[in-house]
Amino acid sequence: MRIPLLMGLFALGLLATAQAQTGFPRNGVYDERPGLYAFTNATVVVDPQTTLQNATLLIRDGRVEAVGTNLSLPAGTVVADLRGKRIYPALIDLDSDYGMPDVPRAAGGGRFGAPPQVESNKKGPYYWNQAVQPENDASLLVKADAKKADELRKMGFATVLTHPHDGLARGTGVLVTLADERENALVLKANATAHYSFSKGSSGQTAPNSMMGSVAILRQAFYDADWYKRAGKTEQTNLSLEALTRIQPLPAIFDAGDKLGILRADKVGDEFGIQFVMRTTGDEYQRIDEVKATGASLIVPLTFPAAYDVEDAWDADNVSLAEMKHWEMAPTNAGKLAGAGIPFALTTAGLKNKADFWANLRKAIENGLSEQKALEALTTTPARLIRADDQVGTLQKGRVANFIITSGNLFSPDNVIYENWIRGKQYIVNPKDAVDLRGNWRLVVGNQPPVSLSITGKTADKVEYQIIRNDTIKITPKVAVSGELISLQLPTDKKPGTSTTRLTGYRTGPANYAGDGETPDGQPVTWSMARAVDSPVSTSATTASATAPTAVTASLLYPFVGMGNVRKPQPQTILIRNATVWTNEKDGILPDTDVFVTNGKISQIGKNMPVPADIAVLDGTGKHLTTGIIDEHSHIALLSVNEGSQSSTAEVRMADVVNSEDINIYRQLAGGVTTSQLLHGSANAIGGQSAIIKLKWGEAPAGLLLPGADGFIKFALGENVKQANWGDANRVRFPQTRMGVEQVYMDHFMRAKEYSRMWQNYNTLNVKTKGLSQPPRRDIELDALAEILDGKRFITCHSYVQSEINMLMKVADSLGFKVNTFTHILEGYKLADKMAKHGAGGSSFADWWAYKMEVKDAIPYNAALMHRQGVTVSINSDDAEMARRLNQEAAKTIEYGGMTEEDAWKTVTLNPAKLLHLDGRLGSIRVGKDADLVLWNANPLTIYARPDFTIIDGAIYYSQKGDEQRRNAMQAERTRLIQKMIAAKASGNPTTRPAPKRARMWHCEDIEGVMAEGEER
Known part of the structure; x- marks a missing residue:
């Protein structure tokens, strides 16, 4: 019998540890040897671009001494002949929890549960929010884990970057090897990286309880760290801010989540001059242009969903087209990233079974990822991203001797990893002389x-x-x-x-x-x-030949949902001919009129216009053309609606949680809506900052936001603010009474006045000292309130009861600001004269009443009565379904109150534009205004009206014909993918059982994390 190639080294007792453990006493005889080994006659892959044939790799004391052909070997070198075999740099994983303590579950609490934890429970001079813990140092926490190390070594990994996956600011990561050594010998680079996420982790503190809250707390922490570095340490000791300052120069890795999370995290990074490396979820291909524009490098998992078991037709109905398409397209993600020139590293993170890693990687290669890019993503790229390329990632001279010995091509299904050498120490994965009988x-x-x-x-x-x-x-x-x-x-x-x-x-x-x-x-x-002669090596338990990859024929959609666009709509030159035009101007309603659109604007209005060549012509004969509907109070297209943790969360921004994939955008286009104000909910006296969007179906979040719009913010009065009706356990957060709500406003605006005065004094002093004075601490909550005092941000206030409306106007008058809009305002008819005098508008429901005690005095004549008192009145939705019928809601003001057709129509067009300070651009059909237009098949105030075309900035985003085509295409695509999944199951591939899900439709009082049964997060 033959002795395995290197087993003789053990028999001779020549294999020594890579580095001497100086300073550690031993219970026995010291035997330190140079660890000098030569691996000859091998195919050596030095790096993804350099492969040497019949080469020698020489290592000494755990590092590469030389690599090349015809090397002279020093005396005493132990030589191993690797003829016919290959040597690769060992692999690197940048997203690991190897050796980290388990992350504890967050404490209970919240709505109708245990009492909420308002303040941090962490003892010591740390940050006010315990989800911010940059002081964590993974090098002090890491413990060798023989079982995990062995699992990863067998896959070819020798080095991992590990950190505790807990909190918003998670502290520093440590680069360690997977050798069986003491912890001090495992560590290659302590404090290698800084880590962040949008997840609060184990913190039981109420804040944050939403994605926008996470963004705000991170932003404030970065501002606080800057202040602490400049001046704060003379006023207090804060170990968290000290650590956050210290780690900011390190490579920063952000666990961003999905494709929209990448864009959100990049926005935070841009604010503070940080280019994050993004840990992703594998759906980046769906927004690859936007992801590339961030300039970020990625850490990408190879987690591919199993096919859904859709043999039962009812089960198939529980799977969305997006889920089906992602099942087919997920393996193309890495290849598309490489094709787009986006740098990325691959990770085993997220795999339920680590053994799936190589199978999934080969599937990615079958779907467009080159082997060279795959090797880069596992060696040189991760090393470069964490500035460790002087130690690992290649087999160049001086690098740590981390390498694997394989039977052949690392990415071949037939390849066998024989050995994994880490810091010059051998770990046998499969004996090299094992006979392959397949x-x-x-x-x-x-x-x-x-x-x-x-x-x-x-x-x-x-x-x-x-x-x-x-x-x-x-x-x-x-x-x-x-x-x-x-x-x-x-x-x-x-x-x-x-x-x-x-x-x-x-x-x-x-x-x-x-x-x-x-x-x-x-x-x-x-x-x-x-x-047998010419017998192939079989890698399948059922067939002697590898199964050919299944072709991916799915195409991208913008957004990546069932009714998405194959291509994003683009502005056109459009002539709408012979329509009844509702101008909302002094010209009133114009019969048989043409409207010409160029460059996204209304350029001409007239009759019998000549038709230029090569433009889109829409026949408006017998139809009605209006400006697009504007919804002043909406909660669509959001990932969350309330940061309900504190009585004031003026620092949170709805723009941070815009969800461009929400199907309600498309549904509301089908109802003629073109612009919506996305409001914070009503969980707090002072809520978050609004986002005003145009419903440009297919654009990413930034493309939906309306540039140049004034800033708005949500306030609230009444039951929802107090949270006193959430059960006895929640009688903790101030305020618990309506008079406490008034005190919140007084307190916060007095602080905002002082904050504003402090910055004014600084700006004056800074001029005198020629820029030598230090600025005060930046407080993004007080920034927003100071903007209100300065007339730069405007209030939309959730309101019902007359007494509270009076209260807020009195507070505003006493402190020198105005309430721009009272929304809901179902008792507005009781004090419409005072609202008009104050200058407040009213955004109301048409005929809601009696759905809670605060609404017992609501009447459907409310809007008309306020209008008669000179109040600018709009009809809003506050509901994703109602927004599709706002034209009918406007018509109710004719039934209840006798408003004219033109005035009724203005309640959902020109009046909300006025309330949003956008009437110079939107709300009427006038030359120079944005071409946001709807061509209706009938009078828009009738129940028979439906849009034939909805146009935004001159691009057609909805049409009746296009809708029919989308539906047919969606059904055809579903049918194809269902059959493909059935075939996958028949071939023995694993499947997963569909579960019914319902996309969440937010309302004012909803809290993220408190879900109705069946709702999808």
Whole structure:
């Protein structure tokens, strides 16, 4: 028998640890050796761009001494001949929790549960919010984990970047090897990276309870760290801010989540001059242009969803088209990133079974990822991203001796990883002399006719055996292989308890075995077997040839949902001819009129206009053309609606959580809505900053936001603010009474006045000192309130009861600011004269009443009565479904109050534009205004009206014909993918059972994390 190639090194006692453990006493004799090894005649992949044939890799004391051909070897070198084998740099994983303590579950609490935890429970001079813990140092926490290390070593990894995955600011990561050594010998680079996320982690503190709250707390922490570095440390000691200042120069990794999370995190990074490396979820291909524009490098998982079990038609209805398409397209993600020139590293993170890593990587290669880019993503790119490329990632001279020895191409399904060397220490994964028996063999026992023995398996050490007699009878023998020896037990047939022929033998050649045995009746017999001519090595337990990759035929949609666009709509030159035009101007309603649109603006209005060549012409004969509907109070297209943790959250911004994939955008285009103000909810007296969007279906969040719009903010009065109706456990947060709400306003605006005065004094002093004075601490909550005092931000206030409306106007008058709009305002008719005097508008429901005690005095005449008192009145939705019928809601003001058709129509067009200070651009059809237009099939105030076309900035975002085409295309695509999933299941691929999900439609009082049954987060 042959001795395994390097096992002799152990037998001779020559294998030493890579580096001496100086300073650690030993219970025994010291035996320090130089660790000088040469691996000759190998194909050495020095880096993804450099491969040397018949080369030698020389290592000394755990580092690469030399690599090349015809090297002179120093005396005493232990030589291993690797003829026919390959050496690769060992792999690196940048998103690991290796050796980290378990992250505890967050404490309970919240709505109708245990009492909320308002303040931090962390003792000591740390940050006010315990989700911000940059003081965590992974190098002080890491503990060797033999089981995890062995699992990763077998996959080819030698180095991981690990950190505690807990909190918004998570502290520093540590680069460690997977060697079986003391922790101090494992660490390659302490404080290697800084880590952040949008997840509060184990913190039980109420803040943040939303994505926008997470963004705000991170932003404030960065501003606080800047202040602490400049001046704050003279006023207080804060270990968290000290650490945050210290770690900011490090490579920063942000666990951003999905494609929209990447864009959100990049926005935070841009504010503070930080270019984050983004840890993603594998759906970046869906917004690849926007992701590339961030300039970020990515850490990408190879987590591919299993096919859904859709054989049952009802089950299939529970799977969205986006989920089906992602199942097919997820394996293309890495290839598309490489094609777009986006740098990325690959990670095993997120895999439920780490053994799926190589299968998924090969699937990615089948779907467009080159082998060179795959190797870069596992070696040089991760090393470069964390500035460790002077230590790991290649086999260049001086690098740490982390490498793997393989049977062949690392990415081949037949490849076997034999050994993983880490810091010059050998770890055997598969013995190099192990015989790969996979393939077809011809077995002859005594004088019996030959039979076929098929040996299959994914790896050489895990195989299945099957004997085929007479081309039809299949029998499974028992086989044991030990080095050069083999034994077989052959049942006479497939019946249980069948007598057995026993054979034992040895290897007589590269493709031959022979030996002796005994038949069931005790007669001696000789036997032999030989590999069949041209027999392929089989990597499948069921077939002798690899399965061809399944073609991906799905195409991208913008957004990546069922009714998305194949291409994003673009502005056109459009002539709308012979329509009844509702101008909302002094010209009133114009019959048989043409409107010409160029460059996204209304350029001409008239009759019988000439038709230029090569433009879109929409026939408006018998139809009505209006400006687009504007919804002053909406909660669509948001990932969350309330940061309900504190009585004031003026620092949060709805723009941070715009969800461009929300199907309600498209549905509301179908109802003629073109612009919406996305408001914070009503959980706080002072809520968050609004986002005003145009419903440009297909654009990413930034493309939806209306540039140049004034800033607005949500205030609230009444039951929702107090949270006193959330149960006894929640009687903690101030205020608990309506008079406490008034005190919140007084307190915060007095502080904002002082804050504003402090900055004014600084600006004056800074001029005198020529820029030498230090600025005060930046407070992004007080920034927003100071903007209100300065007339730069405007209030939309959730309101019902007359007394509270009076209260807020009195507070505003006393402190020198105005309430721009009272929304809901169902008791507005009681004090419309005072609202008009104050200058406040009213954004109301048309006919809601009696849905809670605060609304008991609501009447459907409210809007008309306020209008008669000179209040600018709009009708809003506050509801994703109602927004599709705002034209009918406006019509109710004619039924209840006798408003004219034109005035009624203005309640959903010109009046909300006025309330949003956008009437110079939107709300009417006038030359120079934005071409946000709706062509209706009938009078828009009738129940029979529906849009034939909805246009925004001169681009057609909805049409009746286009809608029909989308529906047909969606059904065809669903049918194709369902059949493909059924075929995948029939082929033996794993499947997952569909679960019913319902996209959440937010309302004023909703809190993120408190979900109704069946709702999708």
